[in-house]
Amino acid sequence: MKKEFLDLGKQPIANKFINDGEFDNEFLFDLKAVYDDETKLVSLKEFVAPELMFNESYAYHASMSETMKDHFGYLANRLQKEYRPNNVLEIGSNDGIFIRHFNPSTTIAVEPCKNFADMTSDMEYKTYAEFWTSELSRLIKQEHGTMDLIYAANCICHIHDLDDTFTAVRNLLSENGIFVFEDPSLIRMMERGSYDQLYDEHAHIFSVTALQNILRRNDLEIFRVDNLNVHGGSNRIYVKATSNRYQEVDNSVGYNLSKEDEFGLNDFKTYQLFSDRVKKSKEDLVSTLKQLKQEGKKVIAYGAASKVTTVFNYCGIDKSLVEYITDTTPSKIGKYQPGTHIPIISPEDGFNESVDVAYLGAWNFRTEIMNKETDYLSRGGKFITHVPQVMMF
Ligand code: TMP
Numbered sequence: 354m355k356k357e358f359l360d361l362g363k364q365p366i367a368n369k370f371i372n373d374g375e376f377d378n379e380f381l382f383d384l385k386a387v388y389d390d391e392t393k394l395v396s397l398k399e400f401v402a403p404e405l406m407f408n409e410s411y412a413y414h415a416s417m418s419e420t421m422k423d424h425f426g427y428l429a430n431r432l433q434k435e436y437r438p439n440n441v442l443e444i445g446s447n448d449g450i451f452i453r454h455f456n457p458s459t460t461i462a463v464e465p466c467k468n469f470a471d472m473t474s475d476m477e478y479k480t481y482a483e484f485w486t487s488e489l490s491r492l493i494k495q496e497h498g499t500m501d502l503i504y505a506a507n508c509i510c511h512i513h514d515l516d517d518t519f520t521a522v523r524n525l526l527s528e529n530g531i532f533v534f535e536d537p538s539l540i541r542m543m544e545r546g547s548y549d550q551l552y553d554e555h556a557h558i559f560s561v562t563a564l565q566n567i568l569r570r571n572d573l574e575i576f577r578v579d580n581l582n583v584h585g586g587s588n589r590i591y592v593k594a595t596s597n598r599y600q601e602v603d604n605s606v607g608y609n610l611s612k613e614d615e616f617g618l619n620d621f622k623t624y625q626l627f628s629d630r631v632k633k634s635k636e637d638l639v640s641t642l643k644q645l646k647q648e649g650k651k652v653i654a655y656g657a658a659s660k661v662t663t664v665f666n667y668c669g670i671d672k673s674l675v676e677y678i679t680d681t682t683p684s685k686i687g688k689y690q691p692g693t694h695i696p697i698i699s700p701e702d703g704f705n706e707s708v709d710v711a712y713l714g715a716w717n718f719r720t721e722i723m724n725k726e727t728d729y730l731s732r733g734g735k736f737i738t739h740v741p742q743v744m745m746f
Contacts, residue, residue: 357398358624359386359548359631361667365691366405367552367659368412370684376694380405384663386551386558388624394563395539395624400513401553403465403484407511411466412684413659415450420721422450424583425506429454436531438501442493444485444534445508449473461497463489485512490521499527507584510536510557519571522592529599532573532592539563540613541586543623545741547716548631548667549660550585560618561609564590572596577603585660585717585740635668637743642674645710653708654678655722655736656715657685657697664714664739666692675712679703704729710745713738 361384371379385398415421429451432438441455446462447469457477463485464470470482479497483489485508503522512518522532539560542550550558557563565575577591577600588609593600617623645652654661657680665675671693678690679700686699704711708729713736715722723730737745 354391355387355389355396355398356621356624357385357387358621359551359628361385361548361551361631361663363692364552364663364666366401367554367662367691368406369410369691370412370657370688370697371691371694372688376689379692381692382553384551384553384667386624388621389563390621392563392566393560393619394515394557394567395560396557397551397553397555400556403511403513406554407465407484409467411468412682413447414682414684415447417682418718418721420583420718424581425451426454428589432502432504432533436502438530440497440500441502441504442500442525444503444505445511446470446473446478446480449476449478451504451506452478461493461500463493485518485521487517487521487524490525494525499530500525501527501530503530503532505532505534507536507587509534510559511554513556515557515567516571519568519573523572523594526594528594529597530594531576531600533589534592535579535581535583535587535589537584538580538586538588540616540618543616543618543627545586546627546630546634547585547660547740548627548634549663549739552659552663554659559588559590560613561588561590561606562613562618565606565610568592569595574602575606576600578605578609580609583717634739634743638664638737638739639668639670639674641737641743641745642670642712646674650709651676651707652710652712652737653703654695654714655700655704655711656680656713656718657682657690658714658717660717661712661714662691662693665690665695671695677703678714679711706732708734710735710737712736716740 363381364384387398440459442461446464462473462478462480465484470480474480537550539558572595579589581587657678677696
């Protein structure tokens with residue numbers, strides 16, 4: 354049975370940055386989270402139609418961050434060395450940040466957002482500009498045979514029907530093939546109070562426990578888990594066919610399952626406590642921003658991450674509290690944040706001497722940003738975050 358534990362109010366499409374004049378009739382939905390006490394899966398109560406989110410105007414551009422470029426470059430190298438795949442398929446290949454490290458003649462990309470699919474096609478990768486389904490996997494198998502490595506980053510948690518997703522993977526894996534995927538981790542979200550991991554695209558926030566339950570019923574098994582720091586805390590899950598005796602199950606699987614159980618992820622009470630913490634976080638953030646306003650401080654936001662859409666819409670933060678948001682992504686600059694309609698400008702135009710406090714929207718890139726913004730910090734500029742609790746630094 355699915356039990357609701359969190360209500361983040363009416364929310365827009367988090368990555369649909371809008372133009373001046375497009376403020377009316379914006380699509381809104383109820384952002385609520387539920388816990389399934391059978392599979393232990395945490396999901397959104399109401400899913401948003403994929404076509405509304407993943408289309409030719411999708412804004413999230415993975416290569417905008419040096420941290421992510423290094424992350425995928427290092428991983429591609431390691432997977433090649435450790436597993437020596439003869440061919441590779443990536444589900445949700447974005448701008449090719451991962452597959453660019455593999456040979457185009459033996460690598461396939463699947464990416465429903467046409468703006469990004471065109472990029473990998475131009476890089477000579479066979480690209481299917483489609484959503485990942487068992488139907489597509491059958492077609493790919495007919496055309497290219499089975500795959501030794503299927504990879505996905507920050508994509509599987511976007512897909513509503515996980516049974517179909519995993520059936521599609523199982524169908525396409527070679528005998529000793531592996532499926533590796535990484536997505537934000539539920540335990541890290543709960544530990545950090547980072548409720549902004551919840552937005553339209555994140556249909557599910559995965560625990561290892563829930564994934565194990567759902568993968569198993571699709572003849573797949575987890576054999577290794579890496580705990581990662583990217584995207585505010587993620588897990589990389591390594592999966593094999595249940596019939597594959599070649600890969601041994603690593604200790605990291607049992608370790609993560611026990612850790613999740615000890616934390617209380619299998620107990621609904623933990624989710625109710627999380628919900629109380631989120632309400633407190635909202636009160637603290639809004640009162641801090643109001644206080645800064647009263648003191649005459651200029652407050653902006655740094656990074657128009659999709660997560661900020663959740664925070665600002667849930668907390669009712671608009672231009673009266675946060676003047677504008679700076680972001681490095683060309684397709685976001687000159688547009689407005691979904692829902693709140695706060696303007697987005699380039700750091701060159703907006704991150705200057707007049708700023709007193711910057712809400713750190715891209716808190717998951719805190720180290721990268723702190724290293725970059727030493728001038729701002731040394732002249733007394735402050736950042737504010739809500740993770741793990743509302744604080745200035
Ligand atoms: P993400 O957390 O969804 O990856 O989004 C981070 C956003 O922050 C993305 O739009 C790029 C932006 N950003 C900056 O504006 N400046 C920076 O230094 C970094 C690291 C990210």
